[in-house]
Amino acid sequence: MAPLLSVEHVTRTFGGLVALDDVSLAVDGGQIAGLIGPNGAGKTTAFNVITRLYKPDAGRVVFDSRDLLRSRPHKVVGLGVARTFQNVVLFPLMTVLENVLVGTHSRRRVFSERAARSDAEEALSYLGLQALGPRPAAGLPFGTLKRIELARALASHPRLLLLDEPAGGLNHEEVDELGALIRRIRADYDLTILLVEHHVNLVMSISDRVHVLNFGQKIAEGTPAEVRANPAVIEAYLGTADAAA
Ligand SMILES: Nc1ncnc2c1ncn2[C@@H]1O[C@H](COP(=O)(O)OP(=O)(O)OP(=O)(O)O)[C@@H](O)[C@H]1O
Ligand SMILES: [Mg+2]
Numbered sequence: 001m002a003p004l005l006s007v008e009h010v011t012r013t014f015g016g017l018v019a020l021d022d023v024s025l026a027v028d029g030g031q032i033a034g035l036i037g038p039n040g041a042g043k044t045t046a047f048n049v050i051t052r053l054y055k056p057d058a059g060r061v062v063f064d065s066r067d068l069l070r071s072r073p074h075k076v077v078g079l080g081v082a083r084t085f086q087n088v089v090l091f092p093l094m095t096v097l098e099n100v101l102v103g104t105h106s107r108r109r110v111f112s113e114r115a116a117r118s119d120a121e122e123a124l125s126y127l128g129l130q131a132l133g134p135r136p137a138a139g140l141p142f143g144t145l146k147r148i149e150l151a152r153a154l155a156s157h158p159r160l161l162l163l164d165e166p167a168g169g170l171n172h173e174e175v176d177e178l179g180a181l182i183r184r185i186r187a188d189y190d191l192t193i194l195l196v197e198h199h200v201n202l203v204m205s206i207s208d209r210v211h212v213l214n215f216g217q218k219i220a221e222g223t224p225a226e227v228r229a230n231p232a233v234i235e236a237y238l239g240t241a242d243a244a245a
Pocket of ligand 2: 043044045086
């Protein structure tokens with residue numbers, strides 16, 4: 001069966017800097033796939049290419065047999081691709097519920113305010129955030145903001161969810177809980193997940209497959225055990241990563 005997401009030979013440069021260098025990776029439907037590598041390796045750039053924020057210099061992105069680069073950028077969420085951002089992108093003056101409603105608005109073909117609201121409320125309560133719905137997003141702790149972004153992504157009923165450092169702002173215990181939550185989300189929302197995280201133990205414990213970038217190049221791919229044992233990955237990343245995290 002064709003993978004749900006296929007990134008094929010993607011290159012993206014910024015001036016003279018090559019952020020992604022002929023990178024290919026495929027994610028099968030239902031997988032949790034980890035995408036790891038050192039700072040500046042190109043992980044967020046890969047997300048930005050997949051979600052059409054950045055146009056690649058070369059290569060293709062195929063989602064559910066459709067060439068995403070031929071789809072209009074604002075249609076990507078509607079096709080079933082949702083994400084969270086490394087640095088949180090929310091509207092601070094809007095309420096938490098309004099922020100989550102943004103996710104439903106980009107998704108629904110036939111727009112119904114009541115259905116959108118119920119999707120947003122459901123996503124908030126799924127993540128234990130219902131009490132925060134009426135208050136403005138501004139001033140909430142970073143970990144909570146990341147969870148609101150996750151609610152916004154879920155409220156759009158994606159098929160593919162891209163998580164960029166979801167453990168940001170969490171303590172050790174919360175990171176463990178996040179691992180269980182991501183697995184639960186995959187099951188409850190019938191999702192495929194591509195996960196970027198520096199908490200290597202989290203990635204290794206929940207991923208079916210792990211892809212490794214280093215200086216824009218894909219240096220390894222395999223099961224978590226294979227990747228952990230890969231000398232090139234140890235040299236480029238694992239030797240220095242926060243392995244205790
Ligand atoms: N908009 C941009 N303009 C210029 N350079 C950029 C831009 N976005 C990314 N880069 C550069 O591309 C390279 C890859 O960055 P990217 O953010 O994808 O790395 P990353 O793997 O997500 O790193 P981190 O783990 O620190 O988040 C870096 O050298 C970065 O400075
Ligand atoms: Mg990043």
